[in-house]
Amino acid sequence: MQKDHLPTHLLRVEWQLLHMTGDFDSAIQRASVRDALESSARARETRERRRAAARVDVKRLQAGDAED
Template sequence: MDRSPLPRHLLRVEWQLLHMVGNFDSAIQKPEVRQTLESSARARELREQRRLRERGDVKRRASGDFDD
């Protein structure tokens, strides 16, 4: 499953969210760093989507309403 690479500005945001130190511009040239940042950004996005999906169902789960 080949995913398209994330844009540079999103990688920079992920770099900042991870509180990485050093020079982003030189580090991003290494494929390992780019792959790690892309993986982290995608995982963060999946967690956020799951959290938002589950947040809306809190009252339904509390009432025992599981019918969809």
């Protein structure tokens, strides 16, 4: 399954979130670095979507107002 490449600005954000050091512009030219950053960005996005979907308002549940 071939996925589209992520834009460079999103890869730069992922580079910063991972606290990577070095020159981003020269590192991103290597396919292995680009693949690792894309994989990390997709995993982070999936994790955030799962957490948002699983988030529950505990006070509403305690009040018995758990209608969806």
